[in-house]
Amino acid sequence: MSGALRIADMAGAEPDLVLTVPAEYEDGNGHVNIRHYFDLHARAGDVAFEAIGFDESYRDVRGLSAFSIEHRIRYLDEVLVGHDVAVYVRMLARSSKVVHGIQLLFDTTTGALANTxxxxEGHVSLEQRRTVPWPDDVAALLDTAIAAGDSWPALPHPPGLGLR
Incomplete structure (x- = not known):
């Protein structure tokens, strides 16, 4: 897995979030503050999970949702205010109750992969507040999303988290 992944390598994949970095994201070092990277990833994750049916209706009608269990951010290059960014969400694997994925945040102004x-994420019953198995329809959508990631370029580094 090469660390030289560039935005051009993502041709054919659709980003889950595209944004021009606003001035309020800048920190004292002159680049995007770490808290804003997390927000960008959270926003992109919302889009990706909505695409597989995780929305208000899923929570309201089924009483089910997804909770974050673990995150790992790797910073590979800086992003500056005014630059354009694109975030791609890839599902890597799932078990009966959790999904493992990775997001790639590119500075499309420079072409560089800025971070991963x-x-x-665990699938939870909002009533029990415990992980529960994915419903068959959602499991099928996750499996489709996982298979779609097989056409993506190789990841820039081996995943560091694993399914439980």
Whole structure:
């Protein structure tokens, strides 16, 4: 897995979030503050999870949702205010109750991969507040998303988190 992944390598994949970095994201070092990277990843994750049916209706009707269990951010390059960014969410694997994925945040102004955000999300019953198995329809959508990631370029580093 090469660390030289560039935005051009993502041709054919659709980003889950595209944004021009606003001035309020800048920190004292002149680049994007770490808290804003997390927000960008959270926003992109919301889009990706909504695409597989995790929305208000899923919570309201089924009483089910996803909770964050673990995150790992690796910073590979800086992003400056005014630069354009694109975040791609890739599902890597799932078990009966959790999904493992990674997000790639590119500075599309420079073409560089700025960071990766690896995550483990658990499927939970909002009544029990415990992990529960994915419903068959959602499991099928996750499996489709995982298979779609097979056409992506190789990851810039091996995933560091694993399914439980």
């Amino acid at each position: 955000f690896e995550f483990i």
